[in-house]
Amino acid sequence: MILCNTEIQKAIDESRLIIRPEPLPRRPTEGKQCPYGTHSVDLALADEISIPRQGTYVIDLTRQGSLADFLAQNSTRVKIGAGQGYTLEPNQFILARTREYVELPIPPQVDTCLAARIEGKSSRARCGVPVHFTAPTIHPGFKGTLTLEIINLGPNAFMLRLGMAIAQLIIEEVRGLPFETASQFQGQTTPEGLG
Amino acid sequence: MWVTWQDTGHVCRVTVAHPTGLEGIVMESCLRCAVAPGQFTGEYAVSATQSNGEGFSLFVDEKLVDREQPQGAEGRGEGWLRVEVIDRRGDQALIKLPAEPLEVGQFVTVKANQLASLCLQSSRR
Numbered sequence: 001m002i003l004c005n006t007e008i009q010k011a012i013d014e015s016r017l018i019i020r021p022e023p024l025p026r027r028p029t030e031g032k033q034c035p036y037g038t039h040s041v042d043l044a045l046a047d048e049i050s051i052p053r054q055g056t057y058v059i060d061l062t063r064q065g066s067l068a069d070f071l072a073q074n075s076t077r078v079k080i081g082a083g084q085g086y087t088l089e090p091n092q093f094i095l096a097r098t099r100e101y102v103e104l105p106i107p108p109q110v111d112t113c114l115a116a117r118i119e120g121k122s123s124r125a126r127c128g129v130p131v132h133f134t135a136p137t138i139h140p141g142f143k144g145t146l147t148l149e150i151i152n153l154g155p156n157a158f159m160l161r162l163g164m165a166i167a168q169l170i171i172e173e174v175r176g177l178p179f180e181t182a183s184q185f186q187g188q189t190t191p192e193g194l195g
Numbered sequence: 196m197w198v199t200w201q202d203t204g205h206v207c208r209v210t211v212a213h214p215t216g217l218e219g220i221v222m223e224s225c226l227r228c229a230v231a232p233g234q235f236t237g238e239y240a241v242s243a244t245q246s247n248g249e250g251f252s253l254f255v256d257e258k259l260v261d262r263e264q265p266q267g268a269e270g271r272g273e274g275w276l277r278v279e280v281i282d283r284r285g286d287q288a289l290i291k292l293p294a295e296p297l298e299v300g301q302f303v304t305v306k307a308n309q310l311a312s313l314c315l316q317s318s319r320r
Contacts, residue, residue: 050235066242067252068231068240068241068242068253071240072232072233073269095234
């Protein structure tokens with residue numbers, strides 16, 4: 001079940017959903033952009049992007065154990081200053097993060113928790129700029145900022161501004177408890193378990 | 196689910212009581228890893244090895260890593276990554292990583308001697 005905006009706010013009040021800083025205002029207010037849709041909440045662009053460097057290297061997913069380091073070595077961090085922006089050129093791919101820290105706790109003593117999906121915004125998509133293109137699912141238990149994969153597929157440059165609404169979060173209720181508990185791994189003999 | 200939480204100085208023991216009545220212990224521990232700067236500020240790229248010898252790597256919040264001094268060139272070095280030990284048998288341990296690695300799933304089996312109950316600093320969680 002997808003939560004509507006008032007249920008999202010209730011989940012925040014009950015700490016079943018943590019979004020810091022909290023998206024405000026909670027209701028449409030004169031002169032201020034309300035980040036809530038009927039069943040979504042907007043997230044903003046943080047002040048740093050990571051730009052993969054072009055090179056002659058080949059990204060090889062079979063390079064066991066060092067892919068994270070390899071990706072980090074071959075990317076450049078760029079700060080987006082307030083009022084400055086970053087011009088995303090056609091066909092350019094970058095990584096960015098949401099300004100908001102998101103946490104989906106698995107609460108004690110209940111058999112439901114929350115999951116979320118990050119989605120783009122149609123206004124950006126119309127310009128040819130998807131802000132994520134895989135793995136929209138945010139699992140119960142997740143905590144952290146959300147990494148965005150942004151690419152400009154349009155014919156024109158696109159300006160990324162610090163704090164702009166860049167994505168939206170859809171919150172869903174998960175029934176039952178995920179197998180996060182030790183007891184459910186007892187006796188596991190699968191390849192990732194203990195034989 | 197979590198009914199008790201004991202901070203034993205450096206190692207947090209969490210008693211897990213499942214609504215089904217099953218119970219177990221999840222122990223927070225630290226995994227030996229190589230540490231390098233990540234793609235963003237406040238993030239590290241860490242890598243470690245599974246018990247079968249295959250490596251894995253992931254990006255994690257820097258708060259989850261205790262780095263050893265001194266660090267090498269370009270901020271590289273060794274450190275300890277906070278993980279949850281799900282099960283431990285003989286010289287192997289099934290652990291849950293704080294994020295999903297790029298190469299494998301979030302639950303991996305490592306050699307128990309790669310784990311330390313004492314991190315460099317007390318728990319910062």
